[in-house]
Amino acid sequence: MNGQGGRGPVLAIRDLDSYYAELQILRQLSLDLGDGEMVALFGPNGHGKSTLLKAVAGIHPPKSGTIQYRGREISRLPSEKIVEMGVAYIPEARNLFPEMTVVENLNLGAYNRRARKNLHRNLDWVFSLFPRLEERKDQVASTLSGGESRMVAVGRGLMSGASLLLIDEPSIGLSPMMKKGVFDAIGHIKRETEVSILIVEQEVDYPLKLADRVYLLKKGRILFEKPSSEVTKAEIEKAYF
């Protein structure tokens, strides 16, 4: 799970504007992510957190502005090229393949050419992070519980050998025990690899502990940006309103 030999910061987003039809969601948004960093993006629902991640992943391209990934402009590239370059998007809706088994879903995570050679190694690694998935590896995805399918979604993202993970609300709708499991895994990834992580969350505690820096997004703009050590949960929650 290596980075690609950084040329410039992992992500440099400037003045991003994004729309859904006529409705403007992101307004002149700017954000940075350094190599190996974990940045948490907090903010109320509907204010553009997912839209930002989708813009970076190439799934919902922005109207204007720039997104540089390791010095290369990616805002107009198709999603398959962005995946090939080492970016993995882990959606809130999971988007698993319902009639395939856990292991088939994970294998498809390694669809891009770069990841195929490391498929077995990555699969072993994902199973070590989520032993429960190994137990259920031949189980059909549509029969998994909420927490388990969330784990498969994260695992599938890791299978791509990405050096930048875009994680969209991984703990939403999960039981406290499941939440801990997911964040423990994310913590492992942060500590043991050079993968950079941009995580979007409603839940504040775990991400605040794990992240290096924190951004607050409100109404499509960045309200503030601070190192995580200089910010408290109360401050963040107050900014929501």
Place this chain on the structure above:
Amino acid sequence: MALGLTIIYGVIHVFNFGHGIVAVLGGYFAWLFMAELGLGLIPSILISLVIMFFFGWLLFKTTINPLLKSPNWEFSTIIFLLGMGILLENLTLQAFGPRVKSIPPFFEGSLNLGFVWINWHEISLIAIVIGFVILLNFFLRRTWFGQAMRAVAQDMEGARIVGININQTFGHAFALATAVTGFSGILLATKYYMTPNIGWNWMVKGFVIVVLGGLGSATGAVYAAFIMGLAEAVVTLYVGSLWVWPSWFVMFVIILLFRPQGLLGGRTL
């Protein structure tokens, strides 16, 4: 025939009305190689399949792919495919002539089971189809190519997320379906005769089979095909062959009334 239809529907979610002619074309190509160029049976079939595959792919790239970008692409594509079907049929008529052609059966002679005689040829057809279905299934599950198609069929957004090129996969599915259908055309041609117009008949039957099996389910299509084949034989035996076509349509209406999603419907590739 039904398999080809269901692949296209399952992956692209569009119904191909031009499908019938594709089957016929497959048969014609094989005939061409055999009769004109004097090649053996198996090489002719293999070459036809390859040609059909590329033909389908080329057709997709040049015509449907651009259409995908417009709004309402589902409708435009269906209408386009219908029109294309008619065009191709007439082109085939021009190229090959209106006289009936046929491909010789694979085996002569029949098997005596006591109360009924069955042609070896028909037995071999069944064996071939079963073998082909198993092969296709294997192919869908064990190659990246096939897995990409299954992924797009099951969750298009998920497929995009793992880096699958959706349009390219559409193209592959269309090409594959074309080859499969061409193959079915060849098989059908050995049993029946071949004219450019016969494609519509086959397609209607294929359509009913696909609906019975569940749109988008390949396994369903196979089961349904066997059921309908059996039903057709029973009707011919007990009621008379004039009732065969009406019985297809009666079956169709019954399915829509009681189980519109088909036997294995709602499931995908």
